[in-house]
Amino acid sequence: MANLQGANVNRGMNNAEQEVAVVGGSAAGFFTAYLLARASCRVRVLERAEELDPTPRTLIVTSRMRDLLGAAGECSVVNEIRRFELFTDGRAATVRLERPDLIIERASLIRGLALQAQQAGARVELGRRFVSLESNGGGFSLTVEGSRDGSREQLPADTVVGADGAISKVAQSAGWPKQQTVPLIQAIVRLRSECAPDVVRVWFVPEDTPYFYWLIPHSPTHGALGLIGEDGPQTRRCLETFLEKRCFTPLAFQGARIPVYTGWVPAKRQVGTGQVYLVGDAAGQVKVTTVGGIVTGLRGALGVAQAILNDGHSRELRALRRELDLHLLIRRTLHRFQQADYSRLVDLLNDSARRSLSVYSRDEVARVLWHVCVRQPRLLLLGLRGILAKGSLSPRERG
Ligand SMILES: Cc1cc2nc3c(=O)[nH]c(=O)nc-3n(C[C@H](O)[C@H](O)[C@H](O)COP(=O)(O)OP(=O)(O)OC[C@H]3O[C@@H](n4cnc5c(N)ncnc54)[C@H](O)[C@@H]3O)c2cc1C
Structure with missing residues (x-):
């Protein structure tokens, strides 16, 4: 369960005096609100949606989510995954997981986190769209618009947290540069008889995408089959052809x-005398290997809460940065892989390399890399070849 060591002062204020406005009521925003409210800050969450009715999405996360959220995340878990099957060009490899991955329903996760934040004392204000912020000497004046009637009002805040997703208005208002994005699309499908409900299937098809296709079962009969691409319409066409x-x-x-994620986005900015933080997708806290953002967004929330409570210092943010940078290194390698490289990769996944992958999760990438390379050094050479193939970031990677 998340621990905020030594929560105390920010700019000479005690926690109970601090008014924090969290913009965005989703996974990262509600978790940040909960952690701050639990430490006695006065927290309000501003969410533009008029009802807490998030779009349903089938997501896969590592069991690290359980360590971070404890009971609050359990209501969202709909299935557990014991095995990954990797396919490329007629080849296959299986990786068993020592700790299961979790299939979660995003809407239930968000509702569970909202309830937890409210129980800790955070105020959740729905139908309020953040428009802009201005420094007003001691803190901020936020312009907020009613989603229904468009009426505007000014709200005071000492600290602002932008948890408002990939196209963050808070980031824009506080002067962070715009982020690059990629399209992710998945179809809900009925599982065929050979698809076991505790197995995720991954296909590497480099002519369609430098990422991969997946099939994640969310019940014994249904699952989500999708891919990450680089161009929206093209990604949709690839998915439709693959399904057919x-x-x-x-x-x-x-x-x-x-x-x-193309490099660490500093989570804090000084605007006038006040501080603005970004968290979750708004800060690009997404593992760029798999484009998974739930666990890293929750870790970002923990880090930002630590920073707000400890005068800018956060061990979690430093650890998250190291982790995201390692994912970037792997992504740079994979982005250059041709079909022959994927074939070799699947062939090289020998028993001991597979054991490392099964013991350590995608949220412990430094350990995975170390153990896999010790057990199968040729994988390291394959990776180095990928890194050295061309410059560091291709135009394709930049999206
Ligand atoms: C189809 C799909 C599948 C995915 N699969 C996975 C997966 O398997 N595993 C995984 O880990 N990740 C997955 N992801 C990524 C993951 O869903 C995101 O990284 C994560 O949900 C981001 O959470 P967040 O809280 O940072 O932002 P969001 O969930 O984007 O929430 C932002 C919130 O801010 C609100 N908001 C925006 N602007 C304003 C404003 N101006 N004023 C007030 N409120 C505002 C929005 O209404 C929203 O509620 C997937 C994403 C998609 C689209």
Whole structure:
């Protein structure tokens, strides 16, 4: 469960005097609000949606989510994954997981986190769209618009946290540069008889995408089959062709643009005498290997809460930065992989390398890299070849 060591002062204020405005009522925003309210800050969450009715999405996360959220996340868990099957060009490899990955329903997760934040004392204000912020000497004046009637009002805040997603208005108002994004799209499908409900399937098809296709079962009968691409319409066409070739009928589509991590985005900015923080997708806290943002966004929330309570210092943010940078290093390698490289990768996943992948999760990437390379050094050479193939970031990677 998340721990905020030594929560105390910010700019000479005690926590109970601090008014924090969190913009965005979703996973990262509600978790930040909960951590700050629990430490006695006065917290309000401003969410533009008029009702707490988030778009449903089937997501996969590592069991690290359980360590971070404890009971609050359990209501969202709909399935557990014991095995990954990797496919490329007629080859296959299986990786068993020592700790299961979790399939979660995003809407239930957000509702659970909202309730937890409210129980800790945070005020959740729905139908309030953040427009802009201005420094007013001691803190900020926020311009907020009623989503229904467009009426505007000014709200005071000592500290502002932008948890308002990939296209963050808070980031824009406080002067952070715009983030790059990629399209992610998945179809809800009925599982075929050979698809076990505790197995995730991953296909590497480099001519379609430098990322991959996945099928994640969220019940014994249904799952989400999707891919990350670089161009929206092209990604949708690839998915439709892939579904047709493998005889899956799409029952519904889920999709949005996700930020691409191209380097650490400083989570804090001084604006006048006040401080603005970003968290979750707004800060690009997304693992760029798999474009998963739930666990890293929750870690970002923990880090930002630590920083607000400890005068800018956060061990969690430093650790998160190291982790995201390692994912970037791996992504740079994978982005240059051709079909032959994927074939070799799957062939090289020998028993001991697979054991490392099964013991350590995607949220412990430094340990995975170390153990996999010790056990299968040729994987390291393959990776180095990928890194050295061209410059560091291709135009394709930049999206
Ligand atoms: C189809 C799909 C599948 C995915 N699969 C996975 C997966 O399997 N695993 C994984 O880890 N990640 C996955 N992701 C990524 C993951 O969903 C995101 O990283 C995560 O949800 C980001 O959470 P967040 O709280 O930072 O932002 P968001 O969930 O984007 O929330 C932002 C909130 O801010 C509000 N808001 C925006 N602007 C304003 C404003 N001006 N005023 C007030 N409120 C505002 C929005 O209404 C929203 O509630 C997937 C994403 C998609 C689209």
